[in-house]
Amino acid sequence: MGVPRWTEWLRARDPGLTAVRRSARVTVAACAGFYAARYGLGDRTVAIYALFGAVAAGGLSSVPGTPRQRATTLLAALPLAAGLVTLGTWLAVHGWAAALGMLAVGFLVTYSGVGGPKLVGLANGLQLFYILPCFPPYAPSTLGLRLSGLVAGVVLMAAAELWLWPAVCPGRYEDRLARAARVAADALYGLAAEPTRRSDPASLLEMSQALRMSQVPADERPASASARDQALSEGAGHMRHLLAQTRQLVESLREDKGAAGVEPAAKELLSASAVACEDVERALAGKAPPPTLSSCGAAVRAFESHRVRPHRAGADSATVVRNGAIALDITHTADLVVMAVRIVLGAPVPAGTASPEVRGAFWYANRSTAELYYRRVLAHLTPRSVCFQNAVRTAVALAAARLVVGQLGLSHGFWALLTTLTVMRTSAADTRTALRPALRGTLAGAVVAALILHFAVDAPAVYAVLLPPCMLLAFASGSVLGPGWGQAFFTLTVAAAFSQVVRSGPELAAARVLDVLAGALIGAFVGLLAWPHGGTGELRRACARVLDQGTRAVTEVTDTITGGGRATDALPRVRLAQRIAEASYAQYATERQTPRRATAGAETDFQVIMLVGNRVITMGQVLLDNCPPGALSAWPRSAAHLRDAAHRLRLGSLPFSHGLRSGQDQPAPVGGHADEAPADTTVIHDVCVASAGREPDPLLYYAVDAAIWMASLQRAIGAARTPPTVSRTKTSPWH
Structure with a gap:
């Protein structure tokens, strides 16, 4: 060659x-x-x-x-x-x-x-x-x-x-977010100017996928406890929702051939959102100062004052109202993206221009890194956290190895602990996978080392020459040829190093094999006993908690604004479940994909479940901040439809949550077919009828926003439990 x-x-x-x-x-x-x-x-x-x-x-x-x-x-x-x-x-x-x-x-x-x-x-x-x-x-x-x-x-x-x-x-995650903002801005400008011709749904889907953490190299992922990384991660989640809603609006207008179209007031929303996305792109690229919220806020106020005017009842009217509600959702989401980018760039949170829901979504702004780290430490101090489990497993394995090595009096016992540290993985299956090449490589390296030590026992110059190439191959061959090769050359490396410190013979290679065998067996034994399923089982349980707490929060928020109850601490519980799920997903992504898991995991899109949790938190807070308790009780039909949709969402998700906990996926979409999704068009029709001949009331149109919210959640949950080949269709803008 x-x-x-x-x-x-x-x-x-x-x-x-x-x-x-x-x-x-x-x-x-x-x-x-x-x-x-x-x-x-x-x-x-x-x-x-x-x-x-x-x-x-x-x-x-x-x-x-x-x-x-x-x-x-x-x-x-x-x-x-x-x-x-x-x-x-x-x-x-x-x-x-x-x-x-x-x-x-x-x-x-x-x-x-x-x-x-x-x-x-x-x-x-x-x-x-x-x-x-x-x-x-x-x-x-x-x-x-x-x-x-x-x-x-x-x-x-x-x-x-x-x-x-x-x-x-490494690349910067900010650059990915900037490219997504550029694509979103182009699509929104196209919707505002010529809805049926200038927007490309495929590019919106592509940019949304590019923001997924599973598509991002480890060096680029914003995963620390700092406000900057949290804002980057949350801003990307909001951008994915903005892209999904923009794509949904594009496809809706294309299916309708632009018959109903978008009202001028809604076009102003889209234009303002496009400007915000463009400002985000320029700021992240270092070409402009941090973006502001003023343009979006003015467009939202103008639209809300416009949409309370009486509408004629009919299909066209309901479609216009629905498109306007989606445009408003896009603009609110653009506000969240702008605020996230301001935090990323170190700009202050503008209390005078940001709405309460925007400021509340970014609770970590203006907090010190030490405080945020402390909060994260406390949040994961639970046996259900994968980080906690890994810490316990690693600590017990290393302590056991140290105790065994000391009791047996093994020479060079630190090799045993180093092997335990090397083979320990987050699941028993992955530990076994790491164990085999470690033992094979160590045995092969020990045989070669024993031969060298036998023939060059009193020749330190030989070991001085061997050390650099062996070390170079030890740390390079693992990635290039496989972990077994790395272990083999590392065995030669330690033999070459210690032979220059003390006089050594072939017994050094034998000691290395014995210590590695002891450390590997201890690591495998502890890995088998302590949480042997690794991140997979915990991820499923964490996502089940996100669904359970999320749908419970939707029901609670809906009951509160329609007069059927009072909000408690549902949204904070969703936030905690969301953080644990994100940590579990990050751990799961590092594990070996076994054939069984690859087959079962194809039925569940865990990333979409976490997007559901994020959406429940943000829009739920918007509704609670803008709708006083019982605000929609004056319109009993709309309130009844919303409560019914919220309870159907929760009941329909229960089998899915149970399947996640039990490990038995159920591929049928939540609630049946896509056409059984919450009837947001029914609520919109009720609003159009109720607003006719009445004094304008902006609270009534929050019923439309709530209906759009629950419809998107229903589609997302259905897509999460459907195989990717089925779910990646135009019926689900979440992919």
């Missing part, structure tokens, strides 16, 4: 040579610190900690962001790493103390990942900083040397991130 073909093959396996570059950075940083300390200073302790400091910071850690951001994160984590090395050094003398310390460190470090991807990326590296000094030699007197090596390794790794084959900067 020639060089060009080899390069082509490598780039096909490793696009952009990302894994190769990363491995090269780790190798240069680790070997530079190791050789300088071992042969320059003649200090073996500093050498080992410099080597593993760089390995932990670069090889075991995967910090997202630009090279500068990664380097900054590593340096910021240095005090914590030093604290863990110190703690491990002092607790290592007593086996039970070391195991209890491992239990606490394992839980706290893993659970800290609820704060965002940077903490998740650092978790394995931070675990190693405690694991490494937790084993012989028990030498607290060498703590200063250990910390010196640690600092050298981490600083060298940070420097390598900046200047040594720096990784390509």
Whole structure:
């Protein structure tokens, strides 16, 4: 195979040579610190900690962001790493103390990942900083040397991130949101000018799909607890709804051949929404200041004063009112997108221009990152949280491994804990999948290492030459060739490193195999006993809670505005269920797709269920803020239809929720066929009749908004339980 073909093959396996570059950075940083300390200073302790400091910071850690951001994160984590090395050094003398310390460190470090991807990326590296000094030699007197090596390794790794084959900067989620805003603006301008000719539903669907987190590389996902990332994530959800409603309006007008069309007042709404989307696109691209809400607010007030005028009863009138309500929904959603982008760009929340529902949707604005992180930590402190489960599983497995290794007196016991950390996954199936290549690779590497150690037992120069290429292959081959190859070369790496520190023979390879076997078995055993189904089962239960709390909130909100009850804490319960579901979905996306799950999961679109929860929260708050309790009781027919639609929505979703909890998908759409969706046209007809010959009353038209809201929720829930090949049709604008 020639060089060009080899390069082509490598780039096909490793696009952009990302894994190769990363491995090269780790190798240069680790070997530079190791050789300088071992042969320059003649200090073996500093050498080992410099080597593993760089390995932990670069090889075991995967910090997202630009090279500068990664380097900054590593340096910021240095005090914590030093604290863990110190703690491990002092607790290592007593086996039970070391195991209890491992239990606490394992839980706290893993659970800290609820704060965002940077903490998740650092978790394995931070675990190693405690694991490494937790084993012989028990030498607290060498703590200063250990910390010196640690600092050298981490600083060298940070420097390598900046200047040594720096990784390509990841894309920005803001750019995706900006492109979606541009497409939305073009479609809305087209609707306002020429509804039947200038808008493309396919482009709206494509941009909506591009905003889905499952379509976004991990480095781009806004998943931290900061107000900026929360606003980006929530703004994208609102943009997806805006695109869906715009697409629905486009298809509705095309089906009607533009017969009823859109009123001039509604066109003003669409134009204002288009301007807002255009401002969002320019602001995110850095071409303009943060957008304002003034244009949307003026258009909403003008439309609401217009739509209370009496309408003639009839199909055309109902269609016009319905299209106007969808246009109003689009404009309200544009308000939410604008506010999200203002928070993303660090602009203040304008109390004078933002409506109460807009300000309430972004409760986290103007709050410190520390407070938001604290709130997220408390929200996930429940056995139903996947983050909590992972922290408990990891902590118990590592503590058990430390206790077993100490009781059995295994040499190089930190390899056992490192293997436990490597093979632990969020489900028993994924742990078994990681276990096989780990054992095969370790055994193969140990055989080769034993041969080398046998023939070159007193030749440290051989190991000095072998260390860099073995380390390079250890961190690159896992991504290119498979995890078994990575384990094999990592076995050769540790053999080459330790053989330069102490005289070693073939027994070093045997010890490596024994420790890896012990660590792997402990990890697999704990993974089998503690929440063995991983994120899948929790995701299904979390989504069932979103549906249950969401439909309960819809019923409660509807009963409140129609005079049949009073709102309590339904919406806050939906918010909590939504946060847990989002964390579960993020965990589920990282797991291996087994054939069974791939088949069953095809029946349920979890992303759409979370969009349902988001929509329940935002529109439910709008209705509660604008409609006093019992506001619609003066129109008993409309109120009765709305209560009936809300209760049918809840009752129809119960079998779906039960199926999610039990693991038995039920593919039939909620409530039957699409034509059995809540009769929003019936409510609109009632409103048209009721408004004739009466004094204008803007509250009456909130019945239309509520009907449109429940109709979209009904379609979305039906689409979520229908296979994608069926649901991706024009009957569901949620896809």
